[in-house]
Amino acid sequence: MRISEHDSVLQTCDRIVRMKIPNLLRLYLNPFVAQTCVSLNAMVHSLWPETKSHGSYPSFLANSGEEALSGAIKLARYTQHQRAAKKPSSADALTQSTRVILVDDGDWFDDFAWTAFDEHPSEMWSNQCRVEFIPDVVSLTTSEFVTLCGSQESFTGIVVLSPTATRGDARSKVQSLVMRTAIRKILASDSGLLITCMNMERFLAGFQIEEAALMPDIVVFDETFTMRQVPFGAFAARPDLYAQWTGRGMSTFHSTTYQPNTISTMHFLKCLEEQSPEFFQQLQPLLKPLLVNHELLRRTFRDLFNPALMRLISAVGFDGEDVTASGHYVRVDKEKYFDGIGGVACSLRGHNPDAWVSEIEALNSITNVRSEVARRLHSLTGLRHHVPAVSGGSAVEHALKLGLLAQSPKSFIVALKGGFGGKTLLALSGTAKPSYKKGLDPLYPDVLYVDPFAPDAIQQLSQIVKTVPVAVIQLELIQGVGGVREIPQALLDYLQVARRETGVLLSIDEIQTGMFRTGPFVRSSELSIAPDLLTIGKGTSDMMFPFAMTLYSDRVNYLLNSRKAALPSRLHKRYGYEIGYRSILNTLQRKDADDIRGNVIAIGHMFRDALQQALAGIGIVKEVRSFGLLIGIELDLRKTVIQRLGLNAVQLYLLRMMQHRGFPLLMGFCQYEPNILKFTPPLTTSKDEVEKIAQTISDALRSSTLSLLTTGMRALLRGRK
Numbered sequence: 001m002r003i004s005e006h007d008s009v010l011q012t013c014d015r016i017v018r019m020k021i022p023n024l025l026r027l028y029l030n031p032f033v034a035q036t037c038v039s040l041n042a043m044v045h046s047l048w049p050e051t052k053s054h055g056s057y058p059s060f061l062a063n064s065g066e067e068a069l070s071g072a073i074k075l076a077r078y079t080q081h082q083r084a085a086k087k088p089s090s091a092d093a094l095t096q097s098t099r100v101i102l103v104d105d106g107d108w109f110d111d112f113a114w115t116a117f118d119e120h121p122s123e124m125w126s127n128q129c130r131v132e133f134i135p136d137v138v139s140l141t142t143s144e145f146v147t148l149c150g151s152q153e154s155f156t157g158i159v160v161l162s163p164t165a166t167r168g169d170a171r172s173k174v175q176s177l178v179m180r181t182a183i184r185k186i187l188a189s190d191s192g193l194l195i196t197c198m199n200m201e202r203f204l205a206g207f208q209i210e211e212a213a214l215m216p217d218i219v220v221f222d223e224t225f226t227m228r229q230v231p232f233g234a235f236a237a238r239p240d241l242y243a244q245w246t247g248r249g250m251s252t253f254h255s256t257t258y259q260p261n262t263i264s265t266m267h268f269l270k271c272l273e274e275q276s277p278e279f280f281q282q283l284q285p286l287l288k289p290l291l292v293n294h295e296l297l298r299r300t301f302r303d304l305f306n307p308a309l310m311r312l313i314s315a316v317g318f319d320g321e322d323v324t325a326s327g328h329y330v331r332v333d334k335e336k337y338f339d340g341i342g343g344v345a346c347s348l349r350g351h352n353p354d355a356w357v358s359e360i361e362a363l364n365s366i367t368n369v370r371s372e373v374a375r376r377l378h379s380l381t382g383l384r385h386h387v388p389a390v391s392g393g394s395a396v397e398h399a400l401k402l403g404l405l406a407q408s409p410k411s412f413i414v415a416l417k418g419g420f421g422g423k424t425l426l427a428l429s430g431t432a433k434p435s436y437k438k439g440l441d442p443l444y445p446d447v448l449y450v451d452p453f454a455p456d457a458i459q460q461l462s463q464i465v466k467t468v469p470v471a472v473i474q475l476e477l478i479q480g481v482g483g484v485r486e487i488p489q490a491l492l493d494y495l496q497v498a499r500r501e502t503g504v505l506l507s508i509d510e511i512q513t514g515m516f517r518t519g520p521f522v523r524s525s526e527l528s529i530a531p532d533l534l535t536i537g538k539g540t541s542d543m544m545f546p547f548a549m550t551l552y553s554d555r556v557n558y559l560l561n562s563r564k565a566a567l568p569s570r571l572h573k574r575y576g577y578e579i580g581y582r583s584i585l586n587t588l589q590r591k592d593a594d595d596i597r598g599n600v601i602a603i604g605h606m607f608r609d610a611l612q613q614a615l616a617g618i619g620i621v622k623e624v625r626s627f628g629l630l631i632g633i634e635l636d637l638r639k640t641v642i643q644r645l646g647l648n649a650v651q652l653y654l655l656r657m658m659q660h661r662g663f664p665l666l667m668g669f670c671q672y673e674p675n676i677l678k679f680t681p682p683l684t685t686s687k688d689e690v691e692k693i694a695q696t697i698s699d700a701l702r703s704s705t706l707s708l709l710t711t712g713m714r715a716l717l718r719g720r721k
Contacts, residue, residue, distance in 0.1 A: 009229050009579045010357055012267045013544055017352045020324035023262045024343030024543045025351070026309070027318040027666075028325075031297055032265040033061065035287045037304035039272060040221060040236045042283055043198075047207055048215045057219070057236040058304045060245065061260045063390040063546045064575070065222025066112060068233030069160070069197065070424040072218045073100060073134075074440055076158045076193045079241055081439035083190060096156045097191050098441065100137045103145045104162035108197060111570060113137035115405055117563035131404050131411075133426045135442040142179070149182030156191035159183065161216075163202040183214050193217045195235075200224040200275055217241060227275070230267040231390040231546040231577065246307050260305075263545055294321050315719035316658060325351035328682050328689065330666065337664045338681070338693065344668070345480065345512040345630065345680040346539045348587060348596075353542050360582045369581045376588045380521040383534055383551035387571040388580060390546045392511035392537035393422025398550040398571060399507045399533040400426055400472065405567060406559035407471035407505060413444070414464060414473045414504075417451040418482030418672060421474065421509065430474045430509070433672055452487050458494045465502045472505045472533070473498070477523045480512035483673040484625045484632025492529050499532070505556065506530070511537035511548070516591070516683055518628035519601045532556050540584040547580030596683055603685050604628040610694035618701050631679040632670065633697070641705045650674050652708040655715055656700035663692040 015021075022028040037059040044057045051057060060075075062068040080097040102109045113134040140148065142165050186192035196216035201224065218237045226232040237245075244250070269287075273280040290297050298319065302310040313319050320333040327350040330337045339347065353359075366372055378384045387402070389395035400413065400421075413429050415421070421430020428437055429444045437443060448468065450460050452475070464470060473495060479485045499506050508531035513523040515536055520526045522534065534551045541547050560568060591597070608626040611633070615621045620640065625632040635650065642649040650669050654677070657665040670676040681693070703711075 006578055008227075008270075009267065010360060012230070012263060012270060013360075013579075014357045016262055016266065016544075017354065017357060020326045020352055021262050021266075022323060022325040022330065022351065024346055024538070025325055025330060025339075026260075026341075027313050027316060028262075028323060029297060029301055029310075029313050029319050030260060030262060030265065031290050032262055032269065033260045033305055034290050034297055034300045036061065036234070036265040036268050037236075038286050038290070038300060039269065039283055040219075040234055041304060042279075042286070043203060043221075044219050044236050046279070047198075047203070047219075050215045051238075055239050056304055058239060058242040058246075059234050059236045060242070061265070061305075062233035062235075063231045063264070064233045064394060065197070065220065066233070066574075067391065067394060067424055068220050068222070068235045069112065069195075072195050072220050072235040072237070073158065073160070073425065075235075075237060075241060075245060076100075076195060076218060077441070078244060078439040079193065080158070080191075081441070082244065087190075093156070093191070095136070095442075097158075098136060099157040100134075100160060101145065101148075101157060102137060102139045102160045102162070103142060103165040104139065105142050105164040106162065108162035108164065109139060109160075111401065111567055113139070115401060115565070115567050117405060117408070117565050129408065131401075131408050133401060133404070133444060135445060146178045146182075150178055156189065158193045158195065159186055160195040160197065160220075162197050163199045180214060195220060197222065200227075204276060225271060226264065226267050227271045229271070229577070230264050230579075231575075232264045232268055250308070261546060311719040315715040316655065317718060319718075327351060327353075328685065335664060337658060337666050338689065339666045340679045340681045340693065341666050341668045342680055342682055343538060343543050345517055346537065346543050347680065347682040348515065348539055348542045349684050350682040351543060353544075356542055356544055356586075359586050360579065363582050363585060366585070369578070369585055370576070373581050373585050373588070376585070377549070377551060380588075381525060381534060381551055382530065383553055385553070385557045385568075386549050386551045387568050388575040388577065389535075389548040389550055389571075390575055390577075390580075391422075391548055392509075392535065393424045393427045394575070395511065395535040395537065395548040395550045396421045396427045396430060396474075396509060397424055399509075399535050399552075400429060400474070401567060402550065402552055402556060402560065403472035403505045403507055403533055405563065405565055406556045407503075408563075410469040410471040412446045412448060412464075412468050412470045414448050414450060414461070414470055416475045416479075416487070417449045418453075418479045418485065419474065419476050419509070420479070420481035420672070452491055453485070457488075457491055461491075461494065461498065465498050465504055470502070470504045472507050474507045474509065476509045476511075476513070477527060477529075478513050478518070478627055478630060479672075480630065480678065481671050483634070483670050483676045484627070484630060484678055486625075486627065489527070492527060496529055499530070505532040507533040507535075509535050511535055512630060512680070513627070515539035515587070516596045516600050516628075517630050517680070519597050519604065521591070521597070523627075540587060541580065542583065542587065545577070545579050545583050547577060547583060549584070594684075600628045600683050603687070603690060604631075606687060606690045607631060607694070610690050611697065614694040614698035615701065618698070620701060629679075629681055629683060629685065633677040633679070634673075635675050635677065635701075637675055642708055647709075647712060648674075649708070650677070652712050653677075653700050653703070655711045656703050656708065657696055659711065660696045660699060663696045665693060665696045667697070 040059045041057045077098045084094045114130045114132040116130045194216045195218045197220040221234045324331045415430045417432045421427040429447045510522045532553045537548045622634040622636045637643045637649045668678045
């Protein structure tokens, strides 16, 4: 008898906990990630045998099919821009080559590039309108696409085929011939790219011979490959395209939104065996050696997933054969490290809480977990409504989509400079740094950025909301990626006024400040700023399950209902994972018994005092910024020998912390401002650990130039292994 979805997922989680397998640990040389990439490559080769002529198709892992599709289109558009740069063409030609045509006879692409609503739902007549999220994206049925193909001699651009569009029985023989002919022209052209989306049903059905000839450049896989029990998404790309993704200078271009994890990849393998046992059995000679042959694992991880990450893992010495994670610590062979990164502010109790599975099972007595979660979130945030998400990036996308839909025809987003929304196509609207958007145009156009620390920031915002149809103002109360900087209170006070007087929606991103990270459940509750939309990230689940939330107000709900918007219900259906809801309810039930808020405040004060004392007199330390257990240490490295030599001093200091003899420590830095160290330890960090951590940081920052250079040379040699 087939076991239930609930039990199946918990079995996977139980295996992770018992074996202390790292889950949300980027520096883990993950054999399940490697096995998943091998499986996806084999799927591509089995469906399109001609792809073998290109070699292996590396894979990019995401948290959902939609995230994977977003990444695939990013890669496709980036490729088109690169091609245009090598062979200059007109602006019209570039526009055509980056245009995306979604071909679908079902609902596979619903709400991806736009969403529809009824402008006059209460009237006798209806006027269907839509809000666009990604420019230059066209949706066509198979018949419409065939008609388009027959009306012109050539087509340049990016074609995305849904699983329904690749089904031969959905078209007549004439349509099939026209479609195949047109796609062959695209594949033969250096101005076109083909993305084929795949679900488990279509994979199991296979292709006819003539369909298999339509060899895609990129293949997208969705959640059906984990039976919609665990978040999962991926794309596999032609190796020459994928190489752009992992080249020099690209290591943070796309990486953090799409964080590989063990729960999704392990469950993918489990579901693949259940749904396609014959294919899975054929893979065993390729998969089993990855669990025992460490050198093979290294090569596979490098070649089929991420060579830059493989070099980093080797450079820091995390490529050992015995890596485990439990509580506050990661163990690599005989060395133990305190994890002060914790999946980027996701760590509540640390890795693999021993009682997590039994705690989730204990919730079986609650008849409606979702309603109970909604009730508790309302009491903590004042927001009665929510939609689920699978990552911080997807939560931000949901917030923007809901806000733009609720406020239509107002279309402008105002985002604060230094903010980080994510790296999916719409979330990039809140990501102010231009380098993350290079070569991805066109993106959402109606975005204005304001520096929150500028002397005239309030005046700028006042002028904008008076003259521009602003739908949403997006902000983080403390900019995590942007340097652990707190938004000035005067600006927050003004935003409240603007919200009240102009009707603009405030979307507050608490992905790094929420889930008790700074003390309260969400920081906005203690700053007297009322969000209309609020996002919380994967800290909901103790780093066990990719799950996040977008909460919204009664006002937003009223506006959505007045348009008969189907978006919220579709998001609930798409991302409403039962274990995700149970994981956040488990955290909320523990909050009072464990006094999470009180512990974070107390330990946060200890950290502030201990760091100020330990770092006193170190010339390169400019400032320590401490907000509960979200901590930033700004360094001034301009006059150091290391910096003058053109070396990365921050990375060398972080390596010194990892190599500390008394208390090795994992610490991060802010992507926007790499001279600022960032520390997000577990919320259960003890007083004894605080003192040891402060000593490690102090010792590392006092390192001599010679010791830093020696550390760097050793890391360089390890990274070249």
